[in-house]
Amino acid sequence: HARIATPAEDAELLTLVEEVHAAKNRKPYKTIIFESEKPKAMHLDNDAMAISTAKLQQRKHLKTTLAHELGHTLQAPLTRLVAFFRVSIPVAVGVATAFASAQAWRGAFKGAMLAAGALGGVVGTAIYGVLAFPHRTYRRWQEFHADKVAAEITSPEAMIAVLEDNTQHRKQPATPEKQENWLQRLSHSHPPREDRIARLQGQNKSTSTLNRGV
Numbered sequence: 001h002a003r004i005a006t007p008a009e010d011a012e013l014l015t016l017v018e019e020v021h022a023a024k025n026r027k028p029y030k031t032i033i034f035e036s037e038k039p040k041a042m043h044l045d046n047d048a049m050a051i052s053t054a055k056l057q058q059r060k061h062l063k064t065t066l067a068h069e070l071g072h073t074l075q076a077p078l079t080r081l082v083a084f085f086r087v088s089i090p091v092a093v094g095v096a097t098a099f100a101s102a103q104a105w106r107g108a109f110k111g112a113m114l115a116a117g118a119l120g121g122v123v124g125t126a127i128y129g130v131l132a133f134p135h136r137t138y139r140r141w142q143e144f145h146a147d148k149v150a151a152e153i154t155s156p157e158a159m160i161a162v163l164e165d166n167t168q169h170r171k172q173p174a175t176p177e178k179q180e181n182w183l184q185r186l187s188h189s190h191p192p193r194e195d196r197i198a199r200l201q202g203q204n205k206s207t208s209t210l211n212r213g214v
Contacts, residue, residue, distance in 0.1 A: 002034035002050070013056065017049070020066045023153040029073060041065045043072035045080070061162045067153040068162070071146030082138055086131050094124020139189040147196055148203060156204035163193050163200075 005013055014031065021028045029047050036052035044050055049069050055062070072079075098120025105112035150159045 002032055005031040005033050013051070013062075016063050016066055020063060020070050020153055023067070024070065024074065024149070026070070026074075041069050043069045043076070045076070047073060047076055049073065061158065061165065064150050064154045064158040064162050067150035068146045068159065070153070071149030072142060074149065075142055075145060079142070082135065086128070086135050089131065090124040090128035093127050094120040096120075097123040136189050140191045143190050143196065144199055147200055151200055151203055156200040160197050160200050163197055166193075 005017075007014055010031070010033065013033075014028070017028050017031050029049055032044070032048055032050040033056065034050055034052055037054050038052060039055040039058045040050075040052040041055055042050050049066065051066075055065065098117050101116035101119050102113055105116055109115075147159050147163075150162070
């Protein structure tokens with residue numbers, strides 16, 4: 001079950017949403033509340049934010065969480081473009097391969113057209129799989145960017161606190177006991193929590209230096 005947040009029922013939440021968006025000179029996006037026992041918040045592709053009832057009840061770090069999701073929302077146009085090319089490139093190459101093979105094999109053997117189509121499908125699928133790696137690199141960059149936005153709106157310490165509390169986020173790998181190789185690291189859609197915290201700590205140091213006028 002889900003519903004759109006309203007001023008009558010969710011005044012406190014919408015006030016935080018407005019504050020977060022105002023910090024980046026943005027008009028507040030639609031906020032959706034959904035039933036879940038897990039404390040979750042997410043950006044939706046239609047420029048909306050969704051937050052679970054468990055997260056609302058928890059209330060801890062709510063403003064920072066909303067700021068993080070705004071960071072994703074700010075990247076929505078680029079995210080759609082990346083998703084478009086990830087799908088369109090394999091399809092285009094697969095179709096081109098099938099067409100070229102069909103022309104080359106026309107009449108050469110029985111079932112040539114079917115074989116050409118199958119080859120195109122295999123090539124397209126392979127390219128789609130290969131493009132998963134740069135796509136996940138982009139996804140990891142998205143998380144770093146959203147962390148940075150949240151730290152700018154609230155503070156680096158606040159975003160670090162969110163990451164430290166969010167120990168059961170299933171898509172966010174903790175630092176493994178055994179060192180991962182480069183291929184395993186590339187397969188993650190989220191950066192390791194320790195890498196995110198390290199960047200935020202660096203952002204905090206940079207901010208402190210600027211505030212001191214050094």
